[in-house]
Amino acid sequence: MNKAYIGLGSNLGESENFLALALADLRQATAITTVQCSSFYRSSPVDSSGPDYVNAVAFIETTLSSMALLQLLQKIELAHGRERPYRNAPRTLDLDVLLFNDDVSQDPVLTLPHPRMHLRAFVLEPLQELVQQRAQLPTQETTTDPFIPWDLTACITEARETGQYVERIV
DSSP states (O other): OEEEEEEEEEOSSSHHHHHHHHHHHHHHOTTEEEEEEOOOEEEOOSSSOSSOEEEEEEEEEESSOHHHHHHHHHHHHHHTTOOOSSTTOOOSOEEEEEEETTOOEEOSSOEESOTTGGGOHHHHHHHHHHHHHHHTOOTTSOOOOTTOOSOHHHHHHHHHHTTOOEEEOO
């Protein structure tokens, strides 16, 4: 069984609803057996303008390959109105494969681990929460996951120092 962390984001329309619909789609996929999700977080856009985002991170177990998972995520995005008029455009739904097992890939279609996740507080904070949930640790303890190649606490501190705004909302 493959294990993956998926980043979810939306900043158009009813963002929380779009994330909930995407999670429901993941739970209904026959090739996915486990879906656990962090809380939802509000964050300001990074490298773009537009409304604030609602973000989360999900952990899944799946029989899909990393590329097949990416294709499923893109299908879910399209089903919920995702358009790609230009890079970093506001979107109804954005689903990214952050980590897939401990795979490392420089494939131009799917780079693993996600090349910018360690710089983004809107990914790191929900990821840290989810890792703590999965390990059932008190939130003050340092968490580790064999698939995460960074010190999450240090990365969050660095991302926050760049002025990134993130707050847990649900």
